[in-house]
Amino acid sequence: MADTPSPAQDPVEACLLWLLEYLEKPMSAAALRASVARLPGPWTFEEAIEALESLGFRCREKALALTDVLSINKPSLFLSEGAVVAAIQPKNETHAAQLLVPARHADPQPLAVAGLAMIYAGTVVEVEADLKLSRMEGDSQTGRFGHWFFGPLLASKFIYFQVIMAALLTNIFALATSGFSMIVYDRVMPNGAMETLVALLIGVFIIFISDFVIRTLRSYFLDVAGAQADMVIADTLFEQVIDMELAARTSPTGSVANSLREFESLRDFLTSATLTTLIDLPFALIFLFVIWSVGGPLVYVPLAAIPLIIGSTLLVQPSLRRLTQSSYEDGQTKNSVAIETLQGIETIKAIGAGSMMRKRWQDVISHQSAIGLKTRILSQFSANMSNFANQLVWVGTVTLGVYLTQTGTIGSGAIVACSMLSGRSIAPLAQLSQLLTRLNSAIASYKSLSNLMGQPREHKSKAAYLNRKVWSGSIEFRDVSFNYPGQTQGGLNNISFKIEAGERVALVGKVGSGKTTLAKLVVGLYKPDSGAILIDGLDIRQMDPADLRRNIGVVMQESWLFSGTVKQNIAVGGNNPSDEDILQASVLAGVHDFISTHPEGYGFKLKEKGEGLSGGQRQTINIARALVGKPPILLLDEPTSAMDLNRETVLIDNLKNQLLNQTILIITHRTSILELATKVMVIDQGRIVAQGPKSDFMRSQQQQAMQADAAANMA
Numbered sequence: 001m002a003d004t005p006s007p008a009q010d011p012v013e014a015c016l017l018w019l020l021e022y023l024e025k026p027m028s029a030a031a032l033r034a035s036v037a038r039l040p041g042p043w044t045f046e047e048a049i050e051a052l053e054s055l056g057f058r059c060r061e062k063a064l065a066l067t068d069v070l071s072i073n074k075p076s077l078f079l080s081e082g083a084v085v086a087a088i089q090p091k092n093e094t095h096a097a098q099l100l101v102p103a104r105h106a107d108p109q110p111l112a113v114a115g116l117a118m119i120y121a122g123t124v125v126e127v128e129a130d131l132k133l134s135r136m137e138g139d140s141q142t143g144r145f146g147h148w149f150f151g152p153l154l155a156s157k158f159i160y161f162q163v164i165m166a167a168l169l170t171n172i173f174a175l176a177t178s179g180f181s182m183i184v185y186d187r188v189m190p191n192g193a194m195e196t197l198v199a200l201l202i203g204v205f206i207i208f209i210s211d212f213v214i215r216t217l218r219s220y221f222l223d224v225a226g227a228q229a230d231m232v233i234a235d236t237l238f239e240q241v242i243d244m245e246l247a248a249r250t251s252p253t254g255s256v257a258n259s260l261r262e263f264e265s266l267r268d269f270l271t272s273a274t275l276t277t278l279i280d281l282p283f284a285l286i287f288l289f290v291i292w293s294v295g296g297p298l299v300y301v302p303l304a305a306i307p308l309i310i311g312s313t314l315l316v317q318p319s320l321r322r323l324t325q326s327s328y329e330d331g332q333t334k335n336s337v338a339i340e341t342l343q344g345i346e347t348i349k350a351i352g353a354g355s356m357m358r359k360r361w362q363d364v365i366s367h368q369s370a371i372g373l374k375t376r377i378l379s380q381f382s383a384n385m386s387n388f389a390n391q392l393v394w395v396g397t398v399t400l401g402v403y404l405t406q407t408g409t410i411g412s413g414a415i416v417a418c419s420m421l422s423g424r425s426i427a428p429l430a431q432l433s434q435l436l437t438r439l440n441s442a443i444a445s446y447k448s449l450s451n452l453m454g455q456p457r458e459h460k461s462k463a464a465y466l467n468r469k470v471w472s473g474s475i476e477f478r479d480v481s482f483n484y485p486g487q488t489q490g491g492l493n494n495i496s497f498k499i500e501a502g503e504r505v506a507l508v509g510k511v512g513s514g515k516t517t518l519a520k521l522v523v524g525l526y527k528p529d530s531g532a533i534l535i536d537g538l539d540i541r542q543m544d545p546a547d548l549r550r551n552i553g554v555v556m557q558e559s560w561l562f563s564g565t566v567k568q569n570i571a572v573g574g575n576n577p578s579d580e581d582i583l584q585a586s587v588l589a590g591v592h593d594f595i596s597t598h599p600e601g602y603g604f605k606l607k608e609k610g611e612g613l614s615g616g617q618r619q620t621i622n623i624a625r626a627l628v629g630k631p632p633i634l635l636l637d638e639p640t641s642a643m644d645l646n647r648e649t650v651l652i653d654n655l656k657n658q659l660l661n662q663t664i665l666i667i668t669h670r671t672s673i674l675e676l677a678t679k680v681m682v683i684d685q686g687r688i689v690a691q692g693p694k695s696d697f698m699r700s701q702q703q704q705a706m707q708a709d710a711a712a713n714m715a
Contacts, residue, residue, distance in 0.1 A: 010576075011102035012043035015086035016051060018100050018108070019075045019127060022088045025055065027544070028467040029575065034546030035459070037235065040568075040576055048077060052127055054239075060126045072097065074126040145232065148240075148453050149266075149446065152232040156225035164279055166218040171283040173211040174424055175290060178417035180204050182294065185413030222276070230267050237263060240453050246525050247485045248455040258335035259452050262328065262445040269442035277435050280428045287425035295410050295418035301396040302422040305389040309429045312385035316378040317436060323375045324440040328448065330368035337361050379437050386430035390423060397422045458524075458545045465544040471551045472501035472536050473632035473663035475522060480531035482521060491517055493686040494531070499679075501536075501632075504664040506677035506694070514686040515667045516557060519637050522665070524548050535633070550575075552633045553626030559618035559642070561610035566595055567602040569610075569621055574629035581628055588654045589624035590647060591617075615642030623651070634659070637667040645672070652676055671701070 013029060020027050027035070036051040049059050064072075075088045086100045088108075098108040145151030153160075180200055188197045237260060249256065292299040341348060341357045348354055401415030476498040483491035492514050499505050507515050520526050521533055524545050532539050540548055553573065561569050570582050570591070577585075582602070586592040594617055598604050610618045619642050626634060640648040652675050655664075666677055674680065680697035682690040690697075 010043050012045065012048050014102040015077060015100055016043075016048055019052075019077070019086050019088070020055075022075050023057065023127065023129060026467060027465075028547045028550075030550035031465070031467070031544040031546040033575065034544075034550075037239075040571055042576070045077070049125060057127050057129055060128075062124050062126060063122055064124050065122075072124065072126070074128055076127060077125045078121070078123070148236045149233060149449070152229035153225075155232075156228060159221050159225040163218050163222055166214050167276070167279040167283065169214055170211055170218070171280065171286055173207050173214075174287075175421070176204050176207040176211075178290075178294075178420040178424075181420065182411075182413035182417035185416055186411040187413075218276070226267070234263060237449060237452070240455070240457065243457045243459055244452075245456045245458055245527075247527070252336045253339055256452070257339060258332045259448045261335070262331070262448055265438075265441045265445040266449065269438050277428055277431050281432070284425045284428050287421045291418050291421050291425065294421075295397075295401065295404070295414045297404060298397055298400055298410070298414070298418045298422070301400060302393050302425050304396075305393045305426055306429060308389045309386050309426060309432070313382050313432050313436060316382050317440070320375060320378055320437060321440050321443075323371050323378070324437075324444050327368060327371045327375065328441075328444040330364055330371060334361070334364045334368060337364060375437075379434070383430075383434065386426075386432075390426060390430055393422045393426060394419055465547065466538065466542050467544065467547060468536070468538070471632040474501040474534075474536050475499040475633070475663065475665065476534040476537075477518075478532045478534065480521065480528045480533060482517065482526065482528045484517075484526075489686075491686055492521070492528075495683075495686070495688055496531075497681060497688055497691060499663060499665065501663055502661055503679060504666070504677045505679045505681060506666045506668060506674050507681050507683060508668060508674075508697075509683035511669075513683045515683055516637055517686075518683070519554075519556075519635055519665070519667055522635055523552055523554055550629065551631050552635055553629060553631040555619070555622050555626050555634075555636045555639045557637045557641070559610065559615065559622045561606055561613075561618055561621060563606060563608045565603050565605050566591065566621065569606060570602075570624045570628055573625035573627070577628050581630075582624075585624040585628040588627055588658060590620040590651055590654075591624045594620075616644065616647055619643060620647075620651075632662055634662050634664045635667075636664065638669070639666070640668075640670065640673055648672060671698075674698070 013032065016032060017027065017029060020032070032051065036047065036054055038047050038051075052059050059077075072087060075086070077086055088098055098110060100108045145155045183200060184197065187193060188200070241256065241260065288299055288302060291302065337357065337360050341361075348357060397419045398415060401410065401418065404410045405412055405415065477495050480495045481491070481493055483489065495518070507518065509515055517526075521528060522540075524540050524543075527541065532541075534540070535543070535548065535551075562572075567582060570585060571577050573585075574581060583592065586595070586602075595602060595604065606613065610621070613621075619639060623636075623639055626636075640651060643651070648670075649672075652673060656676055664676060666673060668674070674694060674697075677694050680690075680692065680694050681688055682697070
């Protein structure tokens with residue numbers, strides 16, 4: 001069941017959850033917020049529509065009179081003044097339609113005109129499932145319009161149809177120039193018909209203006225359709241990257257980033273210039289037909305040139321495809337080297353590894369440059385052949401036309417008209433070489449992006465997650481085994497244990513024993529190869545990943561901060577936390593100690609990865625982020641590794657005295673932080689080798705230390 005709306009809940013969010021439950025796609029508030037693109041803060045009505053569409057529903061806006069609202073038969077959202085309202089028609093037809101006004105009532109009320117009179121603004125947005133998406137649920141490459149790539153394009157099919165009609169008109173208008181020239185040479189000049197010339201000029205001028213307007217509108221609508229598809233496709237790709245299972249990410253970060261960047265090649269292919277060339281290709285037949293109608297045998301000249309143009313273009317295509325794919329792979333390698341260098345620039349400088357990274361960069365640039373040179377030579381060869389054929393067509397048309405005028409077959413005006421039309425007839429074919437070159441690049445990009453979209457996601461399309469309103473915080477591993485993808489050892493081996501709700505457990509062990517791996521499994525970043533992980537007795541695979549992580553406050557080994565203010569970095573850990581919540585978490589974690597004296601305070605804008613702060617300061621912000629949402633479970637992986645002893649002591653005292661009911665799992669090598677724990681588990685080579693009260697562990701450590709001292713003294 002979805003979260004029950006409450007007066008304290010965001011009214012738009014409450015309406016969305018209510019509608020989603022009715023539409024048989026119940027979600028928790030955390031899962032809903034994680035599935036859409038929005039900044040922290042209250043929901044807007046536009047974001048609600050965007051959320052529904054991104055989840056696969058169709059939203060149709062209708063203007064209805066107040067009295068007609070009672071007859072709605074689909075779940076709806078109302079555009080209202082001062083309030084957001086949702087309404088549904090119950091599946092049991094014996095009941096009246098219901099209305100949810102979160103700003104007034106936490107529970108739905110019977111739909112009545114009196115209840116809407118003060119808030120209804122005249123517009124209803126009806127919500128229904130997209131049948132096309134329902135049929136494609138088994139396809140991992142789906143988006144809000146069906147297929148991730150073709151769906152957004154087909155959504156603008158009416159625009160493309162209009163563009164094709166416009167192309168037909170512009171190609172017909174193109175006949176005006178040649179027709180004008182032929183009539184002037186054959187009729188106006190021999191007869192001195194100046195009135196006819198004036199009429200022709202007026203007609204041609206009207207055609208030219210019409211052609212200009214239609215071409216401008218055609219380009220505009222193509223760009224609009226392309227921009228709409230571009231936005232949806234790019235958003236779908238980024239959503240896939242965020243939601244993709246980590247186990248599926250076998251490529252380096254730079255390669256994944258390059259795949260996203262390659263969408264630009266695909267987008268360039270969909271620009272108005274490219275599509276215009278594609279659309280104009282079939283209309284070359286119109287010009288050939290007109291040449292035949294006007295000049296008869298003159299049509300054989302462009303017909304003879306067409307095989308030369310197409311043949312030279314197709315001849316280089318196999319090599320161009322291979323070179324394009326090789327260039328794409330070089331681009332991935334280059335991007336990987338660049339990102340790896342930028343991410344580790346401090347270490348690279350410190351250890352003097354700059355020359356090694358520079359050599360890698362030179363190698364890939366050198367190879368890519370050689371590939372680019374070969375690509376340009378082949379492309380230029382095809383383009384030059386097309387230009388050569390175009391020149392031959394013009395000369396051949398004029399030459400053959402002279403012979404035909406000697407026999408009286410055609411007039412001199414027909415020569416001028418046909419020479420102009422012959423150039424227009426082969427112009428799209430002359431651009432074919434450049435078009436196919438871009439097509440090869442677009443195909444390589446599409447294959448890469450299609451492979452990215454085919455990777456498994458954390459949120460399965462047919463998954464029916466269980467949403468829990470109350471979490472107590474128990475954690476249980478049942479015979480869990482796991483190895484990272486591509487590795488046969490170094491993970492977890494048949495681990496079983498149980499942490500009761502409210503228990504404080506420290507997980508200790510040697511480096512590489514599997515402590516951090518265990519933490520990643522608890523948060524659902526990876527799935528176990530066998531066995532089960534249960535939170536409050538429920539397998540985490542039955543929980544929405546966003547719901548799971550909303551209820552676990554996590555501090556990972558690496559302190560990650562994004563570019564933004566200190567307040568924003570802390571607030572992202574909760575659901576629109578108040579300033580009081582942020583301040584409380586900051587005091588508890590120790591952020592307030594150093595940020596309270598800063599001139600900009602919590603508005604201090606951090607650089608990427610928190611550059612400029614010390615490691616300990618970054619850790620305190622990460623801890624505050626984990627605490628601000630007041631989750632029932634805290635998972636702390638080496639939370640004090642970068643802190644000095646005094647800061648660590650204060651943090652331990654704060655957590656020990658104020659976190660009374662939360663389950664805490666601490667991963668550490670430092671015995672000082674064991675002060676927080678009541679129980680210790682020892683992990684070695686992926687197995688739990690010992691567990692028990694902290695007092696037993698400390699006694700064992702003391703005995704081992706004494707034995708070591710004794711052995712040293714004897715030596």
